[in-house]
Amino acid sequence: MKAGFVNIFGKPNAGKSTLLNALVGEKMAIVSSKVQTTRHRIKAFLNKPGEYQVVFSDTPGIIDPKYKLHERMMDAVKGALEDADLALLIVDVKDDWESCHAIFSALKLTVPAVVVLNKTDGVNGNKITEAETYFSKQPYCRKLVKISALRHEHLDKLLDVILTFLPEGMPFYSEEDLSDMPTKFFVAEMIREKIYELFGDEIPYHTAVMINEFKEKESLVKIQADIIVQRETQKAIIIGDKGKMIKQIGMKARADIEGFIGQKVFLELFVKVRPKWRDNEMQLKEYGYN
Incomplete structure (x- = not known):
């Protein structure tokens, strides 16, 4: 039995909430094309009794706070850094990679990280290869997976990679529950x-x-x-x-x-x-x- 905390980080609109919903198979996080939709840290559980419990956390997109509300949102990100077994670093493959890299470096991760290249559907293959080369050589990247969260492409592969990093242990939450939020x-x-x-x-x-x-x-x-x-x-x-x-x-x-x-x-x-x-x-x- 494997059990652990997998926390999702990335810029606003990288597809964090879409990925969380796709992995868990339920709508746990609201989704919008507008940035900064997620304001809380949302935990969602993926259970396969007797095999694994993955506790995913969707975090707000990382921004420079302008209000106390933004400060609360960034506190949620900091809290997620403290209890992760694995970090998923989500990149919109069409985004500016340098700015994503700057954010991931600033997280000062102390746990393994998997870089997830998202929104790969309809993108030129050369661009994906370039992104793969760019992120694979970064010190925080232990593994890289290419997916389309919206189209549910390669999510099984991503889950297999996640499970290789999780420790053995008993579930942290009831296997009947989907979240710890009311x-x-x-x-x-x-x-x-x-x-x-x-x-x-x-x-x-x-x-x-x-x-x-x-x-x-x-x-x-x-x-x-x-x-x-x-x-x-x-x-x-x-x-x-x-x-x-x-x-x-x-x-x-x-x-x-x-x-x-x-x-x-x-x-x-x-x-x-x-x-x-x-x-x-x-x-x-x-x-x-x-």
Whole structure:
């Protein structure tokens, strides 16, 4: 039996969350084409009873912090550095390799690392070979694997490589569980994902989601959540003309939540204005950014 912690690092939009979801076979991390979608460290478990338990951690994309919220996100990255058995260093093969290399070097890893060249589908073979040559010679690279997380290409090969680095041991978590995060966390994330999906660049980065009520009844689950914004103008955009946009958020999020928890859901959403919440210590804690 093998068991260990595999922590995923990379620049924003390298495909960390897509890879986590593909490896575990469940939607554990929300995905968006916008950068900095992941704000927390999300643990997800891949179990094969009697053979292995891999505890994956998806971490926020590595950025230069501009708000206390960003500082919390980078704290999650630092925390992940401390308990890993193996680091997966994700590179979008079309990205600037030098900047990826600078980030990986700055991590000062003390554990083995596998460089994962992602988004290789539709890329010129010469470019992939050049990337392979570039990263293979770096001191932190113990192994290199080429994949397409979105298309689920070569994930079996990646898992085989991961398992060679994991120590023998008993599972850290119940083999029935998929994560150590509560269901309410995933519900809030699914609502937040729809905001990223439906709105332009500015709005998603100014919003947080707080679950105030999660009541399981016989026939359905009643959920009440607040969408937090920084300004009244943002509140008006989220609500939309005659409530059109908030209805769309609710419909799309409810469908995902029902699929996730396997029950009918009654979802009620409100929008609250909290100026400068991203720099407010007390409000960050209240919204789960500890």
